[in-house]
Amino acid sequence: MQLGEAKQEFIQNWGSLGSQWGINRTMAQIHALLxxxxxxxxxxxxxxxxxxxxxxxxxxxRELINWQLVKKHHLAGERREYFSAEKDIWKVFLHILRExxxxxxxxxxxxxxxxxxxxxxEKDRDVKEFKVVLHxxxxxxxxxxxxxxxxxxxxxxxxxxxxxxxxx
Amino acid sequence: MQLGEAKQEFIQNWGSLGSQWGINRTMAQIHALLxxxxxxxxxxxxxxxxxxxxxxxxxxxRELINWQLVKKHHLAGERREYFSAEKDIWKVFLHILRExxxxxxxxxxxxxxxxxxxxxxEKDRDVKEFKVVLHxxxxxxxxxxxxxxxxxxxxxxxxxxxxxxxxx
DNA sequence: ATATTATTTCAGAAAGTTTTGAAAATATAA
DNA sequence: TTATATTTTCAAAACTTTCTGAAATAATAT
Numbered sequence: 435m436q437l438g439e440a441k442q443e444f445i446q447n448w449g450s451l452g453s454q455w456g457i458n459r460t461m462a463q464i465h466a467l468l469x470x471x472x473x474x475x476x477x478x479x480x481x482x483x484x485x486x487x488x489x490x491x492x493x494x495x496r497e498l499i500n501w502q503l504v505k506k507h508h509l510a511g512e513r514r515e516y517f518s519a520e521k522d523i524w525k526v527f528l529h530i531l532r533e534x535x536x537x538x539x540x541x542x543x544x545x546x547x548x549x550x551x552x553x554x555x556e557k558d559r560d561v562k563e564f565k566v567v568l569h570x571x572x573x574x575x576x577x578x579x580x581x582x583x584x585x586x587x588x589x590x591x592x593x594x595x596x597x598x599x600x601x602x
Numbered sequence: 603m604q605l606g607e608a609k610q611e612f613i614q615n616w617g618s619l620g621s622q623w624g625i626n627r628t629m630a631q632i633h634a635l636l637x638x639x640x641x642x643x644x645x646x647x648x649x650x651x652x653x654x655x656x657x658x659x660x661x662x663x664r665e666l667i668n669w670q671l672v673k674k675h676h677l678a679g680e681r682r683e684y685f686s687a688e689k690d691i692w693k694v695f696l697h698i699l700r701e702x703x704x705x706x707x708x709x710x711x712x713x714x715x716x717x718x719x720x721x722x723x724e725k726d727r728d729v730k731e732f733k734v735v736l737h738x739x740x741x742x743x744x745x746x747x748x749x750x751x752x753x754x755x756x757x758x759x760x761x762x763x764x765x766x767x768x769x770x
Numbered sequence: 771a772t773a774t775t776a777t778t779t780c781a782g783a784a785a786g787t788t789t790t791g792a793a794a795a796t797a798t799a800a
Numbered sequence: 801t802t803a804t805a806t807t808t809t810c811a812a813a814a815c816t817t818t819c820t821g822a823a824a825t826a827a828t829a830t
Contacts (some may be wrong), residue, residue, distance in 0.1 A: 489808080491809095492809085493809085513805060514806065515807080
Protein backbone atom coordinates (compact mmCIF):
# COMPACT_ATOMS: atom_id res chain seq x y z
CA MET A 435 0.00 0.00 0.00
CA GLN A 436 1.24 3.48 -0.85
CA LEU A 437 1.42 6.35 1.64
CA GLY A 438 -1.36 8.48 0.14
CA GLU A 439 -3.76 5.59 0.17
CA ALA A 440 -2.81 4.59 3.71
CA LYS A 441 -3.32 8.16 4.93
CA GLN A 442 -6.78 8.32 3.40
CA GLU A 443 -7.66 5.00 4.97
CA PHE A 444 -6.44 6.17 8.35
CA ILE A 445 -8.41 9.43 8.15
CA GLN A 446 -11.62 7.64 7.17
CA ASN A 447 -11.29 5.11 9.96
CA TRP A 448 -10.47 7.66 12.63
CA GLY A 449 -13.53 9.58 11.45
CA SER A 450 -15.92 6.69 11.68
CA LEU A 451 -14.51 5.65 15.03
CA GLY A 452 -15.22 9.17 16.27
CA SER A 453 -18.78 9.15 15.05
CA GLN A 454 -19.46 5.79 16.69
CA TRP A 455 -18.46 7.41 19.97
CA GLY A 456 -20.54 10.54 19.52
CA ILE A 457 -17.78 12.77 18.14
CA ASN A 458 -18.38 14.68 14.93
CA ARG A 459 -16.92 12.75 11.99
CA THR A 460 -15.23 15.77 10.43
CA MET A 461 -13.71 16.82 13.73
CA ALA A 462 -12.13 13.38 14.05
CA GLN A 463 -10.93 13.47 10.42
CA ILE A 464 -9.25 16.85 10.85
CA HIS A 465 -7.62 15.49 13.96
CA ALA A 466 -6.39 12.42 12.07
CA LEU A 467 -5.01 14.57 9.25
CA LEU A 468 -3.09 16.79 11.66
CA UNK A 469 -1.85 13.78 13.62
CA UNK A 470 -0.06 12.36 10.60
CA UNK A 471 1.20 15.68 9.23
CA UNK A 472 4.82 16.32 10.12
CA UNK A 473 4.16 20.07 9.87
CA UNK A 474 1.29 22.36 10.90
CA UNK A 475 -1.35 22.97 8.21
CA UNK A 476 -3.42 25.98 7.15
CA UNK A 477 -7.21 26.11 6.88
CA UNK A 478 -6.75 26.05 3.11
CA UNK A 479 -4.73 22.83 3.22
CA UNK A 480 -7.24 21.11 5.51
CA UNK A 481 -10.09 22.13 3.19
CA UNK A 482 -8.19 20.81 0.21
CA UNK A 483 -7.14 17.48 1.74
CA UNK A 484 -10.55 16.64 3.20
CA UNK A 485 -12.66 18.35 0.54
CA UNK A 486 -14.72 20.29 3.07
CA UNK A 487 -15.93 23.88 3.27
CA UNK A 488 -14.26 26.79 4.99
CA UNK A 489 -17.05 27.08 7.56
CA UNK A 490 -16.91 23.43 8.45
CA UNK A 491 -13.13 23.61 8.87
CA UNK A 492 -13.34 26.71 11.03
CA UNK A 493 -15.97 25.27 13.39
CA UNK A 494 -14.33 21.90 13.84
CA UNK A 495 -10.82 23.27 14.28
CA ARG A 496 -12.17 25.54 17.00
CA GLU A 497 -13.78 22.55 18.72
CA LEU A 498 -10.51 20.61 18.53
CA ILE A 499 -8.76 23.57 20.14
CA ASN A 500 -11.39 23.54 22.94
CA TRP A 501 -10.60 19.90 23.53
CA GLN A 502 -6.90 20.86 23.65
CA LEU A 503 -6.12 18.35 20.92
CA VAL A 504 -4.98 20.99 18.45
CA LYS A 505 -3.17 24.28 18.77
CA LYS A 506 -2.76 27.42 16.68
CA HIS A 507 0.59 28.67 15.43
CA HIS A 508 1.29 32.22 14.31
CA LEU A 509 4.33 32.22 12.04
CA ALA A 510 6.41 35.37 11.76
CA GLY A 511 5.64 37.28 8.58
CA GLU A 512 2.65 35.03 7.89
CA ARG A 513 -0.92 36.19 7.93
CA ARG A 514 -2.52 32.78 7.93
CA GLU A 515 -2.86 30.61 10.99
CA TYR A 516 -1.31 27.15 11.12
CA PHE A 517 -2.70 24.22 13.10
CA SER A 518 -1.01 21.18 14.60
CA ALA A 519 -2.19 18.25 16.70
CA GLU A 520 -0.89 16.98 20.01
CA LYS A 521 1.23 14.00 18.94
CA ASP A 522 1.68 12.26 22.27
CA ILE A 523 -1.10 9.71 22.01
CA TRP A 524 -1.34 9.22 25.75
CA LYS A 525 -1.97 12.95 26.18
CA VAL A 526 -4.60 12.77 23.44
CA PHE A 527 -6.34 10.02 25.36
CA LEU A 528 -6.16 12.00 28.62
CA HIS A 529 -7.57 15.15 27.02
CA ILE A 530 -10.51 13.22 25.57
CA LEU A 531 -11.11 11.42 28.87
CA ARG A 532 -10.99 14.68 30.81
CA GLU A 533 -13.31 16.46 28.39
CA UNK A 534 -15.92 13.73 28.28
CA UNK A 535 -15.86 13.24 32.02
CA UNK A 536 -16.47 16.96 32.47
CA UNK A 537 -19.21 17.18 29.85
CA UNK A 538 -21.04 13.92 30.50
CA UNK A 539 -20.09 12.00 33.61
CA UNK A 540 -20.13 14.98 35.97
CA UNK A 541 -23.69 16.06 35.03
CA UNK A 542 -24.90 12.46 35.33
CA UNK A 543 -23.44 12.22 38.83
CA UNK A 544 -25.41 15.31 39.83
CA UNK A 545 -28.68 13.96 38.38
CA UNK A 546 -28.28 10.59 40.10
CA UNK A 547 -27.61 12.32 43.38
CA UNK A 548 -30.78 14.44 43.01
CA UNK A 549 -32.94 11.51 42.00
CA UNK A 550 -31.91 9.53 45.06
CA UNK A 551 -33.80 12.12 47.13
CA UNK A 552 -37.14 10.85 45.74
CA UNK A 553 -39.98 10.68 48.27
CA UNK A 554 -42.06 7.58 48.79
CA UNK A 555 -42.90 4.70 51.01
CA GLU A 556 -40.04 2.21 51.14
CA LYS A 557 -42.59 -0.60 51.26
CA ASP A 558 -43.88 0.34 47.83
CA ARG A 559 -42.19 -2.08 45.38
CA ASP A 560 -41.70 0.62 42.74
CA VAL A 561 -40.03 3.00 45.15
CA LYS A 562 -37.84 0.25 46.53
CA GLU A 563 -36.72 -0.92 43.08
CA PHE A 564 -36.01 2.63 41.97
CA LYS A 565 -33.90 3.36 45.02
CA VAL A 566 -31.96 0.11 44.76
CA VAL A 567 -31.12 0.70 41.09
CA LEU A 568 -30.07 4.28 41.73
CA HIS A 569 -27.96 3.26 44.67
CA UNK A 570 -26.15 0.62 42.61
CA UNK A 571 -25.59 2.97 39.69
CA UNK A 572 -24.33 5.60 42.06
CA UNK A 573 -21.83 3.18 43.57
CA UNK A 574 -20.44 2.11 40.19
CA UNK A 575 -20.37 5.61 38.72
CA UNK A 576 -18.59 6.97 41.79
CA UNK A 577 -15.95 4.29 41.49
CA UNK A 578 -15.57 4.97 37.77
CA UNK A 579 -15.28 8.63 38.54
CA UNK A 580 -12.53 8.06 41.06
CA UNK A 581 -10.72 5.71 38.66
CA UNK A 582 -10.83 8.35 35.92
CA UNK A 583 -9.61 11.03 38.28
CA UNK A 584 -6.68 8.85 39.20
CA UNK A 585 -5.83 8.15 35.59
CA UNK A 586 -6.17 11.82 34.62
CA UNK A 587 -3.83 12.85 37.41
CA UNK A 588 -1.34 10.08 36.78
CA UNK A 589 1.34 10.14 34.14
CA UNK A 590 1.79 7.60 31.40
CA UNK A 591 4.58 5.65 32.97
CA UNK A 592 2.63 5.17 36.18
CA UNK A 593 -0.37 3.93 34.30
CA UNK A 594 1.40 1.68 31.85
CA UNK A 595 3.95 0.24 34.20
CA UNK A 596 2.01 -0.18 37.39
CA UNK A 597 -1.58 -0.63 36.38
CA UNK A 598 -1.29 -2.58 33.18
CA UNK A 599 1.36 -4.95 34.46
CA UNK A 600 -0.96 -5.69 37.33
CA UNK A 601 -3.83 -6.43 35.01
CA UNK A 602 -1.83 -8.89 32.96
CA MET B 603 -39.86 14.91 44.13
CA GLN B 604 -42.47 12.24 43.49
CA LEU B 605 -41.71 8.80 42.06
CA GLY B 606 -43.37 9.27 38.66
CA GLU B 607 -41.47 12.46 38.06
CA ALA B 608 -38.18 10.94 39.20
CA LYS B 609 -38.67 7.94 36.91
CA GLN B 610 -39.30 10.18 33.91
CA GLU B 611 -36.21 12.20 34.73
CA PHE B 612 -34.11 9.06 35.04
CA ILE B 613 -35.37 7.67 31.71
CA GLN B 614 -34.69 10.94 29.89
CA ASN B 615 -31.19 11.21 31.31
CA TRP B 616 -30.25 7.61 30.61
CA GLY B 617 -31.49 8.19 27.06
CA SER B 618 -29.42 11.28 26.43
CA LEU B 619 -26.36 9.68 28.00
CA GLY B 620 -26.79 6.81 25.54
CA SER B 621 -27.05 9.08 22.54
CA GLN B 622 -23.93 11.00 23.55
CA TRP B 623 -22.10 7.67 23.42
CA GLY B 624 -23.51 6.60 20.06
CA ILE B 625 -26.29 4.39 21.42
CA ASN B 626 -29.82 4.90 20.12
CA ARG B 627 -31.75 7.16 22.51
CA THR B 628 -34.88 4.98 22.52
CA MET B 629 -32.88 1.83 23.13
CA ALA B 630 -31.36 3.44 26.21
CA GLN B 631 -34.75 4.71 27.38
CA ILE B 632 -36.34 1.27 27.12
CA HIS B 633 -33.40 -0.07 29.05
CA ALA B 634 -33.87 2.57 31.75
CA LEU B 635 -37.59 1.83 32.01
CA LEU B 636 -36.99 -1.89 32.44
CA UNK B 637 -34.17 -1.25 34.91
CA UNK B 638 -36.49 0.52 37.33
CA UNK B 639 -39.49 -1.78 36.83
CA UNK B 640 -39.83 -4.32 39.61
CA UNK B 641 -41.63 -6.65 37.17
CA UNK B 642 -41.18 -7.54 33.49
CA UNK B 643 -43.20 -5.42 31.04
CA UNK B 644 -45.06 -6.15 27.80
CA UNK B 645 -44.50 -4.39 24.48
CA UNK B 646 -47.82 -2.63 25.08
CA UNK B 647 -46.66 -1.24 28.42
CA UNK B 648 -43.35 -0.03 27.01
CA UNK B 649 -45.17 1.70 24.12
CA UNK B 650 -47.55 3.34 26.57
CA UNK B 651 -44.90 4.52 29.06
CA UNK B 652 -42.51 5.92 26.47
CA UNK B 653 -45.12 6.97 23.90
CA UNK B 654 -43.41 5.18 21.03
CA UNK B 655 -44.64 2.99 18.18
CA UNK B 656 -44.89 -0.78 18.10
CA UNK B 657 -42.21 -1.07 15.42
CA UNK B 658 -39.77 1.11 17.30
CA UNK B 659 -40.32 -0.92 20.48
CA UNK B 660 -39.86 -4.22 18.67
CA UNK B 661 -36.60 -3.20 17.00
CA UNK B 662 -35.01 -1.68 20.06
CA UNK B 663 -36.02 -4.48 22.40
CA ARG B 664 -34.46 -6.95 19.97
CA GLU B 665 -31.25 -4.90 19.97
CA LEU B 666 -31.22 -4.86 23.78
CA ILE B 667 -31.59 -8.63 23.74
CA ASN B 668 -28.63 -8.87 21.33
CA TRP B 669 -26.59 -6.85 23.79
CA GLN B 670 -27.74 -9.28 26.51
CA LEU B 671 -29.08 -6.40 28.57
CA VAL B 672 -32.69 -7.59 28.37
CA LYS B 673 -34.35 -10.97 28.29
CA LYS B 674 -37.70 -12.39 27.23
CA HIS B 675 -40.10 -14.16 29.56
CA HIS B 676 -42.88 -16.50 28.48
CA LEU B 677 -45.47 -16.69 31.23
CA ALA B 678 -47.63 -19.79 31.51
CA GLY B 679 -51.10 -19.24 30.08
CA GLU B 680 -49.99 -15.89 28.63
CA ARG B 681 -49.73 -15.17 24.94
CA ARG B 682 -47.75 -11.96 25.20
CA GLU B 683 -44.04 -11.77 25.85
CA TYR B 684 -42.65 -9.98 28.88
CA PHE B 685 -39.29 -8.23 29.02
CA SER B 686 -36.97 -7.53 31.92
CA ALA B 687 -33.53 -5.94 32.23
CA GLU B 688 -30.39 -7.30 33.80
CA LYS B 689 -30.37 -5.54 37.18
CA ASP B 690 -26.79 -6.20 38.23
CA ILE B 691 -25.22 -2.94 37.12
CA TRP B 692 -21.73 -4.40 36.96
CA LYS B 693 -22.97 -7.03 34.52
CA VAL B 694 -24.66 -4.29 32.50
CA PHE B 695 -21.34 -2.48 32.28
CA LEU B 696 -19.52 -5.68 31.25
CA HIS B 697 -22.06 -6.51 28.53
CA ILE B 698 -21.76 -3.02 27.06
CA LEU B 699 -17.96 -3.12 27.26
CA ARG B 700 -17.84 -6.53 25.60
CA GLU B 701 -20.23 -5.53 22.83
CA UNK B 702 -18.50 -2.28 21.96
CA UNK B 703 -15.06 -3.84 22.06
CA UNK B 704 -16.24 -6.51 19.63
CA UNK B 705 -18.01 -4.08 17.30
CA UNK B 706 -15.56 -1.20 17.34
CA UNK B 707 -12.19 -1.78 18.96
CA UNK B 708 -11.51 -5.14 17.31
CA UNK B 709 -12.00 -3.81 13.73
CA UNK B 710 -9.82 -0.79 14.53
CA UNK B 711 -7.02 -3.05 15.73
CA UNK B 712 -7.14 -4.89 12.40
CA UNK B 713 -7.04 -1.65 10.37
CA UNK B 714 -4.11 -0.26 12.35
CA UNK B 715 -2.21 -3.46 11.85
CA UNK B 716 -2.79 -3.34 8.08
CA UNK B 717 -1.83 0.32 7.78
CA UNK B 718 1.47 -0.29 9.51
CA UNK B 719 2.50 -2.32 6.45
CA UNK B 720 2.64 0.87 4.34
CA UNK B 721 5.51 1.04 1.86
CA UNK B 722 7.81 4.01 1.64
CA UNK B 723 11.24 5.39 2.25
CA GLU B 724 11.87 5.82 5.97
CA LYS B 725 13.83 8.98 5.23
CA ASP B 726 10.71 10.62 3.82
CA ARG B 727 9.33 12.82 6.63
CA ASP B 728 5.71 11.97 5.79
CA VAL B 729 6.34 8.25 5.88
CA LYS B 730 8.31 8.52 9.09
CA GLU B 731 5.63 10.60 10.83
CA PHE B 732 2.89 8.25 9.68
CA LYS B 733 4.72 5.20 10.96
CA VAL B 734 5.55 6.78 14.31
CA VAL B 735 1.93 7.81 14.90
CA LEU B 736 0.62 4.39 13.95
CA HIS B 737 3.17 2.66 16.12
CA UNK B 738 2.18 4.78 19.13
CA UNK B 739 -1.53 4.28 18.56
CA UNK B 740 -0.98 0.57 18.15
CA UNK B 741 0.88 0.41 21.46
CA UNK B 742 -1.84 2.23 23.37
CA UNK B 743 -4.73 0.42 21.73
CA UNK B 744 -3.14 -2.97 22.36
CA UNK B 745 -2.73 -2.14 26.01
CA UNK B 746 -6.31 -0.89 26.23
CA UNK B 747 -7.42 -4.06 24.54
CA UNK B 748 -5.62 -6.23 27.03
CA UNK B 749 -6.99 -4.18 29.93
CA UNK B 750 -10.54 -4.62 28.63
CA UNK B 751 -10.03 -8.33 28.14
CA UNK B 752 -8.88 -8.63 31.71
CA UNK B 753 -11.85 -6.67 33.03
CA UNK B 754 -14.30 -8.65 30.91
CA UNK B 755 -12.90 -11.93 32.17
CA UNK B 756 -12.70 -10.85 35.78
CA UNK B 757 -15.64 -10.99 38.13
CA UNK B 758 -17.04 -8.10 40.07
CA UNK B 759 -15.51 -8.82 43.40
CA UNK B 760 -12.04 -9.22 41.95
CA UNK B 761 -12.28 -6.00 40.04
CA UNK B 762 -13.89 -3.87 42.71
CA UNK B 763 -11.93 -5.16 45.63
CA UNK B 764 -8.49 -5.51 44.16
CA UNK B 765 -8.29 -2.96 41.40
CA UNK B 766 -10.39 -0.12 42.72
CA UNK B 767 -8.91 -0.23 46.19
CA UNK B 768 -5.53 0.08 44.56
CA UNK B 769 -6.60 3.11 42.57
CA UNK B 770 -7.89 4.93 45.63
C1' DA C 771 -59.19 -26.10 9.74
C1' DT C 772 -60.15 -20.72 10.83
C1' DA C 773 -60.02 -16.88 14.02
C1' DT C 774 -57.65 -14.16 17.15
C1' DT C 775 -53.82 -12.04 19.18
C1' DA C 776 -49.01 -10.83 19.13
C1' DT C 777 -44.67 -9.75 16.74
C1' DT C 778 -41.68 -8.35 12.97
C1' DT C 779 -40.52 -5.96 8.92
C1' DC C 780 -39.52 -2.16 6.12
C1' DA C 781 -40.74 1.90 2.90
C1' DG C 782 -41.63 6.34 3.56
C1' DA C 783 -42.00 10.27 6.92
C1' DA C 784 -40.14 12.85 10.57
C1' DA C 785 -36.55 14.40 13.35
C1' DG C 786 -31.89 15.35 14.21
C1' DT C 787 -27.19 16.51 12.74
C1' DT C 788 -23.76 18.28 9.84
C1' DT C 789 -22.22 21.04 6.06
C1' DT C 790 -22.18 24.70 2.86
C1' DG C 791 -21.33 29.22 1.30
C1' DA C 792 -22.02 33.92 1.33
C1' DA C 793 -22.04 37.85 4.34
C1' DA C 794 -20.08 39.91 8.47
C1' DA C 795 -16.30 40.48 11.32
C1' DT C 796 -11.47 40.73 12.17
C1' DA C 797 -6.66 41.36 11.27
C1' DT C 798 -2.80 42.96 8.82
C1' DA C 799 -0.69 45.62 4.96
C1' DA C 800 -0.11 49.58 2.13
C1' DT D 801 -7.03 55.91 6.28
C1' DT D 802 -8.47 52.22 2.66
C1' DA D 803 -7.51 47.85 0.58
C1' DT D 804 -6.69 43.06 0.97
C1' DA D 805 -6.32 38.64 3.25
C1' DT D 806 -8.19 35.63 6.61
C1' DT D 807 -11.46 33.86 9.84
C1' DT D 808 -16.01 33.42 11.84
C1' DT D 809 -20.89 33.09 11.83
C1' DC D 810 -25.27 31.22 10.86
C1' DA D 811 -29.55 30.36 7.85
C1' DA D 812 -30.67 27.21 4.65
C1' DA D 813 -29.57 22.85 2.27
C1' DA D 814 -27.90 18.23 2.37
C1' DC D 815 -27.33 14.28 4.68
C1' DT D 816 -28.05 10.71 8.35
C1' DT D 817 -30.57 8.45 11.68
C1' DT D 818 -34.62 7.17 13.82
C1' DC D 819 -39.51 6.33 13.96
C1' DT D 820 -44.08 5.27 12.37
C1' DG D 821 -47.71 2.43 10.95
C1' DA D 822 -49.72 -0.73 7.99
C1' DA D 823 -48.92 -5.13 5.89
C1' DA D 824 -46.75 -9.60 6.43
C1' DT D 825 -45.57 -13.18 9.41
C1' DA D 826 -45.94 -16.04 13.43
C1' DA D 827 -48.03 -18.15 17.38
C1' DT D 828 -51.78 -19.82 19.99
C1' DA D 829 -56.85 -20.65 20.72
C1' DT D 830 -61.24 -22.42 19.24
